[in-house]
Amino acid sequence: MSLPHAILTALMEKPSSGLELTRRFDRSIGYFWSATHQQIYRELGRLEEAGLIRALPSEVPVRGQKKQYEVLDAGSAELARWVGESQDPKAIRDPLLLRIRAAAVVGPHGLAAELRRHLELHRRQLAVYEAIEERDFPPGRDSDEDRLRRLVLHGGTGLETFWLRWLEEALAEVEDMT
Amino acid sequence: MSLPHAILTALMEKPSSGLELTRRFDRSIGYFWSATHQQIYRELGRLEEAGLIRALPSEVPVRGQKKQYEVLDAGSAELARWVGESQDPKAIRDPLLLRIRAAAVVGPHGLAAELRRHLELHRRQLAVYEAIEERDFPPGRDSDEDRLRRLVLHGGTGLETFWLRWLEEALAEVEDMT
DNA sequence: GGGAGCATGTAATCAGTTACATGATTTT
DNA sequence: AAAATCATGTAACTGATTACATGCTCCC
Numbered sequence: 001m002s003l004p005h006a007i008l009t010a011l012m013e014k015p016s017s018g019l020e021l022t023r024r025f026d027r028s029i030g031y032f033w034s035a036t037h038q039q040i041y042r043e044l045g046r047l048e049e050a051g052l053i054r055a056l057p058s059e060v061p062v063r064g065q066k067k068q069y070e071v072l073d074a075g076s077a078e079l080a081r082w083v084g085e086s087q088d089p090k091a092i093r094d095p096l097l098l099r100i101r102a103a104a105v106v107g108p109h110g111l112a113a114e115l116r117r118h119l120e121l122h123r124r125q126l127a128v129y130e131a132i133e134e135r136d137f138p139p140g141r142d143s144d145e146d147r148l149r150r151l152v153l154h155g156g157t158g159l160e161t162f163w164l165r166w167l168e169e170a171l172a173e174v175e176d177m178t
Numbered sequence: 179m180s181l182p183h184a185i186l187t188a189l190m191e192k193p194s195s196g197l198e199l200t201r202r203f204d205r206s207i208g209y210f211w212s213a214t215h216q217q218i219y220r221e222l223g224r225l226e227e228a229g230l231i232r233a234l235p236s237e238v239p240v241r242g243q244k245k246q247y248e249v250l251d252a253g254s255a256e257l258a259r260w261v262g263e264s265q266d267p268k269a270i271r272d273p274l275l276l277r278i279r280a281a282a283v284v285g286p287h288g289l290a291a292e293l294r295r296h297l298e299l300h301r302r303q304l305a306v307y308e309a310i311e312e313r314d315f316p317p318g319r320d321s322d323e324d325r326l327r328r329l330v331l332h333g334g335t336g337l338e339t340f341w342l343r344w345l346e347e348a349l350a351e352v353e354d355m356t
Numbered sequence: 357g358g359g360a361g362c363a364t365g366t367a368a369t370c371a372g373t374t375a376c377a378t379g380a381t382t383t384t
Numbered sequence: 385a386a387a388a389t390c391a392t393g394t395a396a397c398t399g400a401t402t403a404c405a406t407g408c409t410c411c412c
Contacts, residue, residue, distance in 0.1 A: 002273045003371080009280040019391050032275040039372065041393060066391070076284060083281045084288015087273060089296055089341075095180045095265060097210040097333045102187040103261045104326035106254060110262015118267055144355050148282035151348055155275050162340045163267075170329055177322050181399080197363055217400065219365060245364080 003043050004052075006033045008071055008079045011053060015070040018044055031129075031156055044069060052078055100170065112174045119167045126160035129153055181221050182230075184211045186249055186257045189231060193248040196222055209307075209334055222247060230256055278348065286352050293349045300345065304338040307331055 010021055010029050021044075022037040024030075035043075047053045052075030056068040071079075096118065103111050137150045188199055188207050199222075200215040202208075213221075225231045230253030234246040249257075274296065281289050315328045 001371090002276055005280060006276055009276070009283060012283045017391080018393090022391095029276070029279065030269070032270050032272055032279070034269050034271065036373070037391090038374085038393080041391095045393095079280050080284040080287060083277050083284060083286065084292060086292060086295065087277075089274065089299060090272075091208070091212050092210050092334060092337060093212065094210055094268075094333070096267065097330050098180055098184055098187070098207070099261050099265075100326050100330045100333075101207065101210070102183060102257050104323040104330075105187055105190045106258040106261060108261065108322075108326065109258060114262060114264060117264065121267060144286075145282040147351055147355075148278050148286065151351055152275050152279050152282075154347070155272070155278075155344055156270060158340055158344050159270060162336055166333055166336050169332070173325055173329055177325075179399090195363080196365090200363095214401070215363090216365080216402085219363095220399095223365095 002033055003035055003039060004047055005079055005082050006035065007040065007043055007047065008052065008075050011069055011071045012076065012079065015056065015068050017066045017068050019066075032152065047075065103174075108174050108177060112171060115167055115171045115174060119164065119171065122160050122163045122167065126157060126164065129156045129160065133157070180211055181213055181217060182225055183257055183260050184213065185218065185221055185225065186230065186253050189247055189249045190254065190257065193234065193246050195246050210330065225253065281352075286355060290349060290352045293345055293352060297342065297345045297349065300338050300341045304335060304342065307335045307338065311335070 006025075006029055007021065010016065010024055014024075016024065018037065018041050021040050022035075025033075025035050025040065044053070048055065048069070051072065053069045053071050056070055096114075099111070099114075133150070133153055137146060137153070142150065184203075184207055185199065188194065188202055192202075194202065196215065196219050199218050200213075203211075203213050203218065222231070226233065226247070229250065231247045231249050234248055274292075277289070277292075281287075311328070311331055315324060315331070320328065
């Protein structure tokens, strides 16, 4: 149940409408927890129902009109509770690793090209994270909030870096076979 | 659509019944693509329906009786096709990273303990992978199949190692705040 | 023959995805 | 006023998870 908490976090950072949230997910929180606008609208409805957020009353809540949401105290409390909750890490679930394993039984035909493609995609994603780091976290004194956000970003760069190294190794192995 | 291919791979490695597959998923393929027995039975039904696998006719197919499945040529061909298919890597989707981000807005209360717990879990998982490596891939001349399977395992150890390092960094940051 | 556990399966629910619908606003 | 696009939403479907049901085998 991470999506509601992702939305609460985004709304605490800045009250927003559904579409604004969708945009922000696309370029920020979504790097670690993606969501489509349909998911977001549905979840906003549930969160409002549950009394964790409310629509700002300023605007008329008609279809096609912007509706701004803000987090209520109950929502903020729920988020704080969730931060310290005990949740086991999810097991790895990666189709590419699975495909390598399949390649071990049916042969690695077509795999090298796919590995090269992934390599390029991960290079790009790493560049995206590094650009954000440079833009949002210039060297200097950080607040606690900034240190935590930088830590998240550093998780992203670390993961991409890992995949780059592993893909290079994998490509070398596969090219050596064919 | 990875589960059917995970099952095809497992069945090509060794024809099995539903429960045997479940067991093997728990200690081998499942490290990279987990599945419950309900998923597996349902998928076996679909794969048989689609003509990619068949139940070995030796046993009577009654409820409560073992039913062994084997992969047909169509299944093997489908698996080979899938290996070279173009599939974008999934975006990162990690609740822990999300929680750190939430901690930046509501405070890191309870987070340090959770990070320590995750550290311990990842240490254990890494130990599991290393034990498998030692048992199944002793140093020496490897066949192509072994090299590919070792590569998959190396993905697992690499990921766990990454998380260990990142968690240590995260813990140092969080402990420095409280 | 009664209970433990093995083996296969059904049903309900839920999160996520894809396709589509509709009202409002802006642009030409 | 027509077209584009912004903004919110509904509906249908798929994959994964949880809970439960049922038949078989083995062992005391």
